[in-house]
Amino acid sequence: MRCNLIPSRFKVIRDNEACVSCRICVRECSYGVHSYDEEKKTLKADSTKCVDCQRCVSYCPTGALSIVLNKNTFRPNAEWSCDSLKEIYRQSESGGVLLSSMGSPVKSIPRYFDRILLNASQVTNPSIDPLREPMETKVFIGSRPERIERDERGRIKDNLPPHLELDTPILFSAMSYGAISLNVHKALAMAAKELGTYWNTGEGGLHEDLYKYGDNTIVQVASGRFGVHSRYLSAGAAVEIKIGQGAKPGIGGHLTGAKIIGDVSRTRMVPSGMDAISPAPHHDIYSIEDLRQLVSSIKEATGYLKPVIVKVAAVHNIAPIASGIARSGADIISIDGFRGGTGASPVRIRDNVGIPIEVALASVDQRLREEHIRDRVSIIASGGIHNSADVAKAIALGADAVSIGTAALIALGCHLCASCHTGKCSWGIATQEEELTKRLDPEKGAERLVNLVHAWTREIQEIMGGMGINSIEALRGNRLALRGVDLNEKELQVLGIRYAGE
Amino acid sequence: MPREGEVRIPSGCAISGIFSRDRSLVNGSVIAKSISVMHERSNGLGGGFAGYGIYPQYKDHYAIHVFYDNLQSREETERFLDRHFDIINLSKIPTRPNPRIKDAPLIWRYFVTPLPHRLSDSHLDEDEYTARCMIRINNTIGGSFVFSCGKDMGVFKAVGYPEDVADFYRLEEYDGYAWTAHGRYPTNTPGWWGGAHPFALLDLSVVHNGEISSYDANRRAVEMYGYSCNLLTDTEVITYILDYLKRKQHLSLKECANVIASPFWSTIELKDDDEKERLSYLRKMFPSFLITGPFSILVGFNGGMMALNDRLKLRSLVAAEKGRKVYFASEEAAIRVIEPELDRIWAPRGGEPVIVTLDKEVRR
Amino acid sequence: MLEVDVKNMRQEDIAALIREADGEPLTLKSCMGQRYIGCGMKNVNLTLTGTPGNALGAYLDGGTIRVKGNAQDAVADTMNNGKMYIDGSAGDALGYAMRGGKIFIHGNAGYRAGVHMKAYGDIQPVIVIGGTAGSFLGEYLAGGTIIVLGLNREKEPITGFFCGNGMYSGRIYLRTDEKPVGLSEKLLMRKIDDEEKKSVIAPYIEEFSKEFREDYKKCMDGTFIVIEPNPKNSYKELYAAVS
Structure with a gap:
């Protein structure tokens, strides 16, 4: 007799009066929860398979379905949570490393953005209505020389290295083809173009069809070097060297052979069906001076026409690391915080390694200022940007721009069911199964992404207008625009902000 | 109540300036008369003046004006000055009692020149050497505050209405080819003389009206380059930014104006190619020094003056000419009161600097 | 007197x-x-x-003020009624939120003239500016009429940047055939015909020319354009209600 120590997490509730047995739920569920009993002429649901992706709920034409938490309770124990028990059951059954997807949901680590409040003008200077007055969100990111130079006629020479020009300080985070579908890449690329910003290939190369979006593309070079060749490097507007990511600092990647099929295989330039492993480190970077070598070689290979971004996970000594990166010749430092992550990652790493982006960003910005090099490089912050207020707060803490991954996927329909690792994404995002990928129409997806970023940009403009700031440069590092609540002295000190009321 | 520098105090204000292109001298009482017309724009919590060409007999020496809280701070500062400079002359700055000027600190003036061996050991030019010494006094010697340290110029300021400040400092005893003035309206009661304006570093002095919204972005940026914003005022940070851009990045004043009051990208787009390139470069190169929010400033320096509004012109500023004299003020009346018949009067556009300098034949 | x-x-x-x-x-x-x-x-x-x-003349509620200079x-901040004639130029923020009455400026107006002027029923405020106007002329205009004649100007534009930004009612007449620089896409611009010229703006321009001894014909000469809000381009689509 089979004994299941782990009860299903969700329960599928079907309102039989409303159900018309149209079987759309059967078709839409990629996890095999719903089935039709031909004999009894009724629909059944196997709740043990349900991941609460909400696909069936969203598509049920009569609103007959709902997914609820299973009320079954383990004996309450203040020390041992229900989830802890389940994890132990699971590991004692399989002997495996716990795997999940998307960023860390750990509650005990504060989301500092929620404890920071923004300022507004009253009397002593005017607030600005962004709908009617000029309100600039355009930002240029890249490095800057220390001094100006003049030609023999005394005119200023343009000695600026290449910059990325963003109409709004929001980029799309790196998510690789293979981990997500080509349609998602298409949607991101089209949206980036429309928005005047950039999307990021992630480490799986760039599909042939998307080279035409090169001007709005950041091409990534990670330890696996999938799909990296000189045409690829030159195809984008910038090259990003990925050292680490917030969801799994210090951990490499593993894309199962099941996803390495067809165009994914061709784009990554690895045989079909074979696992694609990204080593934990770049094996040509064992020290900071090696990073300089990689940065320089990429610049050499791209004719010094592209800014080079170095992306790192926010870890304990992020400030000196960032300082080292700034001195490596990199133009932009991208810092991915503790809560970042799309796609699969080991749970223990995801929930226990790294630090939140707010503190990492604040300490990097401050450190670079103390070393007088903050103006030489730009900073992109990511990992836990939920909304436009988070963007404004990140910029006031010191970021030049932010990038969004999870929020972008949510705009495309993702419901954070954290099942990316199964490859069965019912929303057609984190999957390569054709039946599923076609569920996402790239044009419609792009439109949703454009709407989202436009809406956020308008909100950022409202926030800036309230503060009497009409250019985003004046918000960057403007920490007097922020006040903390429910934070201790040390947290305030690290964030470099004052307590509300001070 | 926290003192200025321990808390940020935004303030509104009045400004006024006179510049003689032909170096003809203007008595200090004239600028006092101009600023006093705008009494309504100040609240008695700060007034001050900067005069240029006022110390012809010591024109090659740095004129150091210092506020002391007590004798001890004076002694310590003088020991420091002695170690670093040759002091040609020292005295109390002459004042007269005024019933509305209270709690005056000890106010001293020194004409100095850097000790040659100290200067050469420092590997700095004399301006940088002097600036660093003054910043050091302000940062390290308690109760001492150097509020003016340029050559052939001087700042006079106090807590009070500008007309009372002029009376207190006996401004009518000075003649200069250029003057700026400030009446302050802080939204708090600092009661500290150092916080009054103009704010000056070397010969660069700034008077300013408005509260900028980019303050902390600007402060944190300029502090990377060896400045320390102790007063937390807009004027201080604007002065340091201009000093950095002008003296260290060797930008022209017009270029400085294009950085701190950069046109909007949409305006830059309308310019011809060369200008577009120049303005875009400055904005991309120095984004941290863009100043947003309302301001009108008068920048005084040896041999010239610049008037500048924020790019939206959120504060008023009027300019006028009569013969070789140029006038600036927050309000037209402040000009008319000292020169009723003008050749030309106009309102400079937002973000577009008006820069005046001495005629060639009278430059020294 | x-x-x-x-x-x-x-x-x-x-x-x-x-x-x-x-x-x-x-x-x-x-x-x-x-x-x-x-x-x-x-x-x-x-x-x-x-x-x-x-x-x-802030909140002026009737009568006449003449300035010889x-x-x-x-x-005329929030002016309600009456007349104001300025035989010279005016500074910034002329006629802010003005609700009624008439203002005539012989020379130029500074930045932000006629911001959020509004009309109600028969009460229709009017500003006539003989010279040029600075940036943000008639910003947020909610009603009334602004006329700028651009007399005696040389190279300078008749208005600065951001003319009529955010206006949602009222009209701005400019004696020029050039579109103001960077005119918002939420606004419509058209040349007016003789009929509109005669019936709408002529009486105000007549009063202007009489008061300031300017040649009426010269003031009326040439093309006038009018700037109005585009009714099709409202701000509604900017909002997403949270249910």
């Missing part, structure tokens, strides 16, 4: 003089920056020389 030199007079005393005159003609000579002259008054008949200070900032 009563004439008083007010050069050294405090603004409180000037206000008392005006109240005393109680609508009889009064000339205040050599104004020197005194603020709030005629502020909130209903029944004035003032002629000013010199430079009156800020907030001249320039005026400073915030003239």
Whole structure:
């Protein structure tokens, strides 16, 4: 007799009066929860398979379905949570490393953005209505020389290295083809173009069809070097060297052979069906001076026409690391915080390694200022940007721009069911199964992404207008625009902000 | 109540300036008369003046004006000055009692020149050497505050209405080819003389009206380059930014104006190619020094003056000419009161600097 | 007619003089920056020389103020009724939130003239500017009429940047055939025909030319454009309701 120590997490509730047995739920569920009993002429649901992706709920034409938490309770124990028990059951059954997807949901680590409040003008200077007055969100990111130079006629020479020009300080985070579908890449690329910003290939190369979006593309070079060749490097507007990511600092990647099929295989330039492993480190970077070598070689290979971004996970000594990166010749430092992550990652790493982006960003910005090099490089912050207020707060803490991954996927329909690792994404995002990928129409997806970023940009403009700031440069590092609540002295000190009321 | 520098105090204000292109001298009482017309724009919590060409007999020496809280701070500062400079002359700055000027600190003036061996050991030019010494006094010697340290110029300021400040400092005893003035309206009661304006570093002095919204972005940026914003005022940070851009990045004043009051990208787009390139470069190169929010400033320096509004012109500023004299003020009346018949009067556009300098034949 | 030199007079005393005159003609000579002259008054008949200070005729509710010279900032703030003739230029923020009455400026107006002027029923405010206007002319305009003639200008544009930004009613007439630089896409611009010229703006321009001894024909000469809000382009689509 089979004994299941782990009860299903969700329960599928079907309102039989409303159900018309149209079987759309059967078709839409990629996890095999719903089935039709031909004999009894009724629909059944196997709740043990349900991941609460909400696909069936969203598509049920009569609103007959709902997914609820299973009320079954383990004996309450203040020390041992229900989830802890389940994890132990699971590991004692399989002997495996716990795997999940998307960023860390750990509650005990504060989301500092929620404890920071923004300022507004009253009397002593005017607030600005962004709908009617000029309100600039355009930002240029890249490095800057220390001094100006003049030609023999005394005119200023343009000695600026290449910059990325963003109409709004929001980029799309790196998510690789293979981990997500080509349609998602298409949607991101089209949206980036429309928005005047950039999307990021992630480490799986760039599909042939998307080279035409090169001007709005950041091409990534990670330890696996999938799909990296000189045409690829030159195809984008910038090259990003990925050292680490917030969801799994210090951990490499593993894309199962099941996803390495067809165009994914061709784009990554690895045989079909074979696992694609990204080593934990770049094996040509064992020290900071090696990073300089990689940065320089990429610049050499791209004719010094592209800014080079170095992306790192926010870890304990992020400030000196960032300082080292700034001195490596990199133009932009991208810092991915503790809560970042799309796609699969080991749970223990995801929930226990790294630090939140707010503190990492604040300490990097401050450190670079103390070393007088903050103006030489730009900073992109990511990992836990939920909304436009988070963007404004990140910029006031010191970021030049932010990038969004999870929020972008949510705009495309993702419901954070954290099942990316199964490859069965019912929303057609984190999957390569054709039946599923076609569920996402790239044009419609792009439109949703454009709407989202436009809406956020308008909100950022409202926030800036309230503060009497009409250019985003004046918000960057403007920490007097922020006040903390429910934070201790040390947290305030690290964030470099004052307590509300001070 | 926290003192200025321990808390940020935004303030509104009045400004006024006179510049003689032909170096003809203007008595200090004239600028006092101009600023006093705008009494309504100040609240008695700060007034001050900067005069240029006022110390012809010591024109090659740095004129150091210092506020002391007590004798001890004076002694310590003088020991420091002695170690670093040759002091040609020292005295109390002459004042007269005024019933509305209270709690005056000890106010001293020194004409100095850097000790040659100290200067050469420092590997700095004399301006940088002097600036660093003054910043050091302000940062390290308690109760001492150097509020003016340029050559052939001087700042006079106090807590009070500008007309009372002029009376207190006996401004009518000075003649200069250029003057700026400030009446302050802080939204708090600092009661500290150092916080009054103009704010000056070397010969660069700034008077300013408005509260900028980019303050902390600007402060944190300029502090990377060896400045320390102790007063937390807009004027201080604007002065340091201009000093950095002008003296260290060797930008022209017009270029400085294009950085701190950069046109909007949409305006830059309308310019011809060369200008577009120049303005875009400055904005991309120095984004941290863009100043947003309302301001009108008068920048005084040896041999010239610049008037500048924020790019939206959120504060008023009027300019006028009569013969070789140029006038600036927050309000037209402040000009008319000292020169009723003008050749030309106009309102400079937002973000577009008006820069005046001495005629060639009278430059020294 | 009563004439008083007010050069050294405090603004409180000037206000008392005006109240005393109680609508009889009064000339205040050599104004020197005194603020709030005629502020909130209903029944004035003032002629000013010199430079009156800020907030001249704020909340003016009737009568006439004439300035023989320039005026400073915030003239006719929230003016409700009456007339103001400035035979010179005006500073920034002329006629802010003005709801009624007429303002005639012989010279130029500074930044932000006629911001959020509004009309209600028969009460239709009007501003006529003989020279040029600065940036943000008629920003947020909610009603009424602004006319800029651009007389005696050389190269400078008739208005600065961001003309009519955010206006949602009212009209801005400019004597030019050039589109203002960077005109918002939420606004419509068209050339007006002789009929509109005659019926809508001619009476105001006539009054202007009479008052300031300008040639009426010259003031009416050439093309006029009008700027109006585009009814199709509202701000509704900017919002997403949270249910």
